Amino acid sequence: MRVLIADDDPVMRMLLSAVIDADPQLDLVGAAEDATEAIRLATAHTPDVVLLDVEMPGGGGQHAAREIKASRPATRVLALSAHEDGPARDEMRDAGADGYVIKGTPPAEIAKALRGD
Template sequence: MPRVLIADDDPVMRMLLTAVVDNDPALELVGAAEDAPQAVELARQHGPDVVLLDVEMPGGGGPHAAREIKRLSPTTRVLALSAHATGEQRDAMETAGADGYVVKGTPPAEVAKALRGH
């Protein structure tokens, strides 16, 4: 069962993503962060299998957090989360080591599928 960490500075988005994970019996939520430093710290504490990481967050943003999480645990899958499907943000996350990309507005079942690694 993949252990999931969610990181998004928008409290409503965190709540919705938490519900997606909680409603999927094949996923386990281990934490929810509101900024990049907290995402890195929670990843260090809980060792998630996958992190769903907002691209634009306080404290260095998604690229900074992705680099640090990958440095701490190279096997942790990092999925970037953004409102934009293409562009500089996506490129920055790929350069930082993100393993995939989820666009905000993706149906919940597809988000859960991405978190499960399918």
Template sequence: MIRVLLVDDQPLIRAGLRMLCDAEPDLEVVGEAGDGREAITLAERLAPDVVVMDLRMPGVDGISATSRILASRPAIRVLVLTTFGDDDHLYPALTAGACGFLLKDAPPADLLDGIRRAAAGDGAFSRDVLRRLVDRAMSSRAPGPRNDNLTARERAVLDLVGEGLSNAEIAERLHIGVTTVKTHITALMTKTDSPNRVRLALYAHQPR
């Protein structure tokens, strides 16, 4: 069971997130916080597996809360869920230790997948955000050769990861199950020595 703490200053948003999580047999909402200060207190007391963190909140904001939560409990995974996808919010959140960055207009399936991936030690990013991270990383480094000891299906999955598609979108595009996509991505991470999805997306853009 994945223990989730919801942090957002809007009660309606929290209620919607709770309903979404409560419908899943492997997710348990253990608490809700309306601001960063309350999030810090609850994270310390409840020790959730994943904190779904808003960024703009009164008092202590989500970036400060993320940094303070992880300083106290580094095993907690913080998944940002925000309306603001610009670099002024993205990079400070990642610097604070967030493992993923999703926008509030993301499909519910992407959020649920993101919570599960965060709990498993992976990152979760909205498509546009992932593409920006890849573009910025590629512009600052010389890409090395791509060692493609991959099957044709793995190459197809890898290319779609590089485009920033979610697991559900890859499954739909390739007409396979989401579980199969997850299996391919796990194999790809092993074969390419990529510890997370961002590194895998970077690998997808390296020349063959």
């Protein structure tokens, strides 16, 4: 399964990359630092799933989710946030996100969410 991640925090990108690299069913095809780059990489690499930070430069996860879903409706989009609930969750769902992952979730659970298990 081809995975694209997008988070403005380089440490978070490194941690998510390690989670993906550790799972033989997942293949990291790109790591973006903002929404604009996430949209560009999604177009270039046609991932099966995109994990988008809700709060990042370039319009945030909502902007990236809308653009990615508009051009690639079959791509699953998962929101990534430090907040368990609140308006961000609703905004990402309204933007087309298929799921929601909380930062700090154990690596095995993140991999499971990416695989769609």
